[in-house]
Amino acid sequence: MDRPIPPSITADASSTDLGRPPLRVxxxxGRGGGAGAGGSPDPLARRFGQQHKCLVPLAGRPLAAHVLxxxxxxPAVESLAIAIEREAFDSLFDVLSQIPGRGIVKLVEARRNLVDxxxxxxxxxxxxxxVTTAxxxxxxxxxxxxxxxxxDRAEAVFAMAPRDAVLAVHPQDRRRFHAFADGxxxxxxxxxxxxxxxxRAAEAFRGGGQFARRRWRVARAVGMVDLVLLWARAVTLAEAAERLSRRFALKVAPVVLxxxxxxxxxxxxxxxALAESLLLAPAPSRPGAAFTAASAPAWAG
Structure with missing residues (x-):
């Protein structure tokens, strides 16, 4: 389901005008990063009385509104595609109607796994x-x-942040960090x-969102020898990406933020609570404070 946006003289410059390749985000x-419509709301959604976490209120707006x-x-984004359960389409269009932007928005029904x-x-x-998440x-x-x-230097790239940088922002983060020879x-x-x-590199994630916690899935993606090297912290992040490049026959590179x-x-x-405090902080103190008021018409058809 697509909704075209009529051109407007107030719209941002197109990616072509800026010399960038056009981009679809x-x-x-979807629930659980692509679960079917039969999935249950997660705890955060339940706490706010929502069926979908992307509609949970955050800093006065639905959660998904911020990334959207x-x-x-x-200015490089000419198309948005959102994967979510079909029963949430109307709610997402309500969110999109309040967002300044340009281009075409497409809603697609979430499949049962991330790759699909x-x-x-x-x-x-x-x-x-x-590709990102709501x-x-x-x-x-x-x-x-x-x-x-x-x-410009790779066919597929993935973003990583150093542990110290993450803990500086979110000291309560309890995740398992990915350890390499360089950190x-x-x-x-x-x-x-x-x-x-x-x-095709995304095939490594077929089967769900808990990719890094399931050893058989990692082994299938990177190969057993490379997996042993990763667990032994014998390769750097860049070296691990080079091994993935050979595995998938395309150039894969990390982007360290x-x-x-x-x-x-x-x-x-x-x-x-952390995200809300950062979003409500004065702009100069907000990490990567990005944009100001509506510089283009809303994403509505």
Whole structure:
């Protein structure tokens, strides 16, 4: 289901005008990162009386509105595709109608796993793709810029943040960091591909969102020898990416973001409180404070 946006003289400059490749941003908003409509609301959604976490209120707006506005306001973004359960389409259109931006928005029904949701959201688009999640409320335009720039040297890129940077922003973070020879990093739920053909690297994530916690899934993706090297912390992050490149027969590269807030997903009470405090902070103190008022018409058909 697509909704075209009529051109307007108030719209941001297009990506072509700025010399950037046109970009589609895919936002995964389904329950459990792509679960079917039969899934149950997660604890945060239940606490706020919502069926979908992406509609939980955050700093006066639905959670998904924050990442969607960052994407819609970015001059390189010409298309948005949101994967969510079909019964939430109307609620998402209500959110989108309040967001300034330009381009085309596409809602696709979330599939039962991440890969199929991404593939469905990528259909009909031949350009570069950026994939993130609806709970990435602190995503900044600067991070999108870094991901786009990295596609000059790689076909698929993924964002990581150093552990110290993450803990500086979120000291209560209890996640398991990914340890390499050159340090420990957190995934930022931010990925980019030069085009649909580069999405074959996403096959590593087929089966659900808890990829890094399931050893058989990691082993299948990177190979047993490489897995042993990773667990032994015998390779750097860049070296691990080179091994992934050989595994998938395409150039894969990491993008290290020094802003630890980019690794924060709003998925529990602690991260919700943290994100709200950062979003409500004065602009100069907000990590990557990105955009101001409406500079373009709303995403509505």
């Amino acid at each position: 895919i936002v995964l908003a 506005q960052t994407a819609a306001s970015h 949701s991404v593939m469905a959201a990528a259909q009909g688009w031949d350009g570069a793709l950026l 709970d990435h409320a602190l995503l900044t335009a600067g991070s999108i810029d870094r991901m786009i720039a990295a596609l 420990a990093f957190a995934a930022c739920n931010l990925y980019a591909a030069s085009g649909p053909e580069a999405l 020094d802003d630890g807030s980019q690794a924060v997903d709003v998925d529990d009470d602690d991260s919700h």
